[in-house]
Every structure is written in C-alpha cells, then in structure tokens.
Amino acid sequence: HAKKEGRGSICFYQQHYEQDLKLQLKVQRELPNALKHHELILYYQPIVSAQGRQLKKVEILIRWQSSVLGFVSPATFIPIAEETSFIFDIERLVIEETFKHAAQYGKENRLIYSINISPKHFESDNFVTYLNEKMLQTGVSSQQIELEITERNLIMQQDAAQKRIEHLKSLGFRIAIDDFGTGYSAISYIKQFAFDTLKMDREFIREMLGNRRDLALTHSIIRMAHNLGMQVVAEGVELEEQAHTLANFGCDYLQGYLYGKPQPLQGVIQAPERQVFHGID
Ligand code: C2E
Ligand code: MG
Ligand code: MG
Ligand code: MG
Numbered sequence: 122h123a124k125k126e127g128r129g130s131i132c133f134y135q136q137h138y139e140q141d142l143k144l145q146l147k148v149q150r151e152l153p154n155a156l157k158h159h160e161l162i163l164y165y166q167p168i169v170s171a172q173g174r175q176l177k178k179v180e181i182l183i184r185w186q187s188s189v190l191g192f193v194s195p196a197t198f199i200p201i202a203e204e205t206s207f208i209f210d211i212e213r214l215v216i217e218e219t220f221k222h223a224a225q226y227g228k229e230n231r232l233i234y235s236i237n238i239s240p241k242h243f244e245s246d247n248f249v250t251y252l253n254e255k256m257l258q259t260g261v262s263s264q265q266i267e268l269e270i271t272e273r274n275l276i277m278q279q280d281a282a283q284k285r286i287e288h289l290k291s292l293g294f295r296i297a298i299d300d301f302g303t304g305y306s307a308i309s310y311i312k313q314f315a316f317d318t319l320k321m322d323r324e325f326i327r328e329m330l331g332n333r334r335d336l337a338l339t340h341s342i343i344r345m346a347h348n349l350g351m352q353v354v355a356e357g358v359e360l361e362e363q364a365h366t367l368a369n370f371g372c373d374y375l376q377g378y379l380y381g382k383p384q385p386l387q388g389v390i391q392a393p394e395r396q397v398f399h400g401i402d
Pocket of ligand 4: 300322323356
C-alpha cells in the first residue's frame with residue numbers, strides 16, 4: 122500500500138516538474154520577442170519613510186506582458202534570462218528607462234531609484250563603465266541611483282565583488298543588499314561589504330506580529346544595521362501594526378502593499394514630498 126502511495130506522489134511531482142519545464146521552454150522561446158516587441162514595462166513600488174510616511178524611494182520592478190504567454194512573473198523569467206545573455210538586454214533596458222525617468226523628473230522629485238541587478242550583470246567587466254556612461258549621458262545624479270544586489274550575487278569572487286562595490290560607491294551610487302536573511306551568508310556579507318542599505322526580507326515581516334522570535338530578530342537586525350552604518354528598508358509591509366512596530370524599532374523605510382503594489386513608473390508624481398501615505402500613528 123505504502124509503495125503505491127509513494128509512486129503516486131512521485132507521479133504528482135513529476136507532473137509538476139514537467140509542467141514547469143514546459144513553461145520554462147516556452148519562456149526561453151518567447152524571451153527574444155519580449156525585447157523585439159517591446160513587451161517589457163517598468164513598474165515601480167513606493168518606499169516610504171517610516172516616520173513621516175512620505176515617498177522617498179521607488180523600487181523598479183520589471184513586468185512582461187507577453188502576446189503569446191500572457192503575464193509572466195519576473196520570478197519566472199529573470200532566472201531564465203540569467204542563463205542566457207538576455208539578462209544584459211533586459212537590465213540595460215531597465216537602467217536606460219530608469220535613467221530617462223530620473224533625468225526628466227529626478228531633480229524635482231528627489232527620489233532614490235532602486236534597481237535590481239542580477240549577479241551575471243553585476244560581475245560583467247563593463248558594468249561599472251556602462252553605468253558611469255549612462256550617468257554622464259543623462260546628467261542623472263548617481264546619488265539618486267541605488268543598486269539592489271542579493272546575497273547570491275556575491276557568492277563568486279568575493280574580492281572582485283568588494284572592489285566593484287567600492288568603485289561604484291566612489292562614483293556616488295548607493296548599494297543595497299536585497300532580501301537580507303534569506304541566503305546562507307548574510308552576516309559574512311555585511312561584515313565584508315559596505316552596503317548603504319539593508320533590505321530586510323518580507324519573511325521576517327510576515328511573521329513578526331505572531332512570533333516572538335521574528336519580532337526579536339527584526340528589532341536586532343535593525344540595530345545591527347544601524348551599528349554598521351546602514352539604513353534599513355522593511356519589505357512586504359501589509360499591515361499598519363507592522364508599520365507601527367517597525368517605526369518604533371527605528372526602521373528607516375517601509376515598502377509593501379500597505380503603501381502600494383507595483384504600478385507603471387510613468388505614474389510617479391513629480392512632487393512626492395507632498396504625498397503622505399498614512400497619517401501619523
Ligand atoms: P524583490 O527585489 O525582492 O522585489 C520585491 C517583490 O516583493 C516584488 O515582486 C513585489 O511585488 C513583492 N512585494 C512587495 N511588497 C509586497 C507585499 O506587501 N506583500 C507581498 N506578498 N509581496 C510584496 P515581483 O515584482 O514579482 O518581483 C519578484 C522578483 O523579481 C524581485 O524580488 C526581484 O528579485 C526580481 N526582479 C524584478 N525586476 C527585476 C530586474 O529588473 N532585474 C532583476 N535582476 N531582478 C528583477
Ligand atoms: Mg529588490
Ligand atoms: Mg527584495
Ligand atoms: Mg524579496
């Protein structure tokens with residue numbers, strides 16, 4: 122009997138695996154069209170100050186509306202793009218469009234534009250030169266550009282990564298560690314690399330109200346980050362009570378559905394300091 126069940130579950134997983142593979146192949150096949158047919162759009166998600174709840178930063182998140190596959194999540198197509206050189210094309214598009222927006226509205230809105238950079242791109246030889254060129258071409262201030270890199274970005278070639286981060290910082294760009302706490306070497310990374318911002322993963326935020334250990338961890342991570350000279354963004358803030366607690370812990374910025382889901386970048390208003398997302402708590 123047990124054997125039968127075992128088989129059944131193998132079949133079940135295999136089916137899922139095969140569906141997954143099918144989707145992956147379709148995505149691989151369609152990815153070139155995403156670029157050719159301009160199916161990629163930039164969305165942004167607001168990031169607000171924890172104290173005044175004012176719009177201070179925007180995270181740029183890519184969206185793909187495929188004419189063949191419909192909506193495809195970046196969680197699905199970014200890893201596939203990372204296996205090919207498409208990630209370069211995609212992220213150059215993201216960088217170019219973001220710089221265009223920042224050149225047009227950045228001086229007035231004084232926002233920080235936060236861009237996700239994948240490992241392959243970050244480690245590529247001409248990445249720094251490319252960014253620097255874009256900055257000079259568009260006149261965008263590097264201080265308004267933040268690069269989000271995840272822990273897994275840095276696993277390879279730590280010395281090279283450290284040099285690159287220092288180089289980018291010397292040019293004025295800001296560097297954030299994204300999804301902090303989900304990888305294997307979070308602490309060793311913040312020991313080695315001088316990030317400006319720590320983005321605390323939404324796993325911690327999700328559980329913090331119902332779980333003492335998560336609550337203690339969020340508080341400790343914020344203090345540790347501050348002691349290391351980093352500012353903290355909490356991801357995945359959905360409830361006012363979470364926002365309130367995080368603000369009391371001294372968290373600097375909040376991001377999550379409470380303040381807005383990702384939406385087209387074109388909609389960013391030009392005078393965000395007047396845009397308050399929530400009353401004083
Ligand atoms: P991420 O950088 O951690 O981005 C945050 C993700 O959390 C976004 O998912 C956002 O929609 C979601 N999120 C934000 N607030 C909440 C909330 O309150 N509740 C919940 N449940 N979710 C929330 P999205 O847009 O689907 O992006 C997924 C991932 O894809 C991103 O995770 C990022 O790693 C990657 N990605 C997106 N755009 C790019 C890009 O241009 N380049 C690279 N390399 N990766 C990208
Ligand atoms: Mg991110
Ligand atoms: Mg993140
Ligand atoms: Mg995340």
